[in-house]
Amino acid sequence: MAYFRDTIEQMAGYTPGFQPKEADVVKLNTNENPYPASPDVLQAIQNLTAENLRRYPDPMAGTFRKAAAKVLAVQPENIICTNGGDDLLNICVRACCERGRPLAYAQPTYSLYPVLAQLHGCEVIEIQRDANGSLEQLAEVNAALTIVCNPNAPTCQLLPIDALATLASALSGVLLIDEAYVDFAEDNGIRLVNEFDNVVLLRSMSKGYSLAGMRFGFGITGKRLMEGLMKVKDSYPVDAAAIAAATAAIQDQACFKANVEKIKTERARLTDQLSALAFEVPNSQTNFILAHCVKKEAKEVYESLVQRNIFVRYFALPELEDKLRITIGTPQQNNQLLDALKEIIG
Numbered sequence: 001m002a003y004f005r006d007t008i009e010q011m012a013g014y015t016p017g018f019q020p021k022e023a024d025v026v027k028l029n030t031n032e033n034p035y036p037a038s039p040d041v042l043q044a045i046q047n048l049t050a051e052n053l054r055r056y057p058d059p060m061a062g063t064f065r066k067a068a069a070k071v072l073a074v075q076p077e078n079i080i081c082t083n084g085g086d087d088l089l090n091i092c093v094r095a096c097c098e099r100g101r102p103l104a105y106a107q108p109t110y111s112l113y114p115v116l117a118q119l120h121g122c123e124v125i126e127i128q129r130d131a132n133g134s135l136e137q138l139a140e141v142n143a144a145l146t147i148v149c150n151p152n153a154p155t156c157q158l159l160p161i162d163a164l165a166t167l168a169s170a171l172s173g174v175l176l177i178d179e180a181y182v183d184f185a186e187d188n189g190i191r192l193v194n195e196f197d198n199v200v201l202l203r204s205m206s207k208g209y210s211l212a213g214m215r216f217g218f219g220i221t222g223k224r225l226m227e228g229l230m231k232v233k234d235s236y237p238v239d240a241a242a243i244a245a246a247t248a249a250i251q252d253q254a255c256f257k258a259n260v261e262k263i264k265t266e267r268a269r270l271t272d273q274l275s276a277l278a279f280e281v282p283n284s285q286t287n288f289i290l291a292h293c294v295k296k297e298a299k300e301v302y303e304s305l306v307q308r309n310i311f312v313r314y315f316a317l318p319e320l321e322d323k324l325r326i327t328i329g330t331p332q333q334n335n336q337l338l339d340a341l342k343e344i345i346g
């Protein structure tokens, strides 16, 4: 007998971005924040006692819920804490999808979505993304779960929140808006949570709050969806250290805002400089840019950067194979990248 279900035997699984072991590389490939989290985060972790670790953590992460609710002007009951944003995606697919209850999204987008659908044996309806995010087609499909990544990875574009409201009202299923990168965008969908009972927002502490290593994300939704998601989540999805760290991080809004501003400033500079170097770079609402290599094959540029210990992301997919996804680094990292590209492109 096969050890695994057919779908597991047949699927390839998700491939995370490459994590180089060496410390002296320029790492611009997995959209981490180049600046450290608030010093309060390390203090909060140091303040943990053996007693905090001996006992199970708060299953609801109440301290974080309260702190986040204050910052976001929602109720603590609107927040579900998860082991990274990825865990919320998994919970939503587990809760909403099975054979006959498909998942729909527009491509290109985050490559984890189809993997989760495969895991749960549900059909995937993949639409080619147009300039407006293909929202009208997604409304027509009306899947059990529709995911819109906003701003989208890897295309960096933010769709108008009013257009998402129109989609939410057209759908009879659930609309999950993946806002992992929203901290770097001009708008966000939080007002939809009170307006629509079929909307859940995904937030991540990995990007804006510099906590990718802690694994902490959360969902924001109304009472109706919350009841179902609570049934499906792990008993203790976030550990004591992660709760302490994430709470301290979200409470230090000054540090968060300063880091986000520095990234936005560098994003504008990198966009200008790359455009001057013969790349096409659409405006980005995220902490990365998607640069179209006009003069040279993107794969070749990517490989030449790797030889110089500079890591960006290359996707060997038809709609992305002429582009590089580049995380915004510190000014020094970005300069190293620009110098290398000047050499490579000539």
Ligand SMILES: Cc1ncc(COP(=O)(O)O)c(C=O)c1O
Binding pocket: 031, 083, 084, 085, 086, 087, 110, 149, 153, 178, 180, 203, 204, 205, 206, 212, 216, 217
């Ligand atoms: C679009 C998107 N959504 C969600 C996530 C999940 O983030 P995390 O699990 O680190 O919170 C990522 C991570 O890179 C992402 O790119």
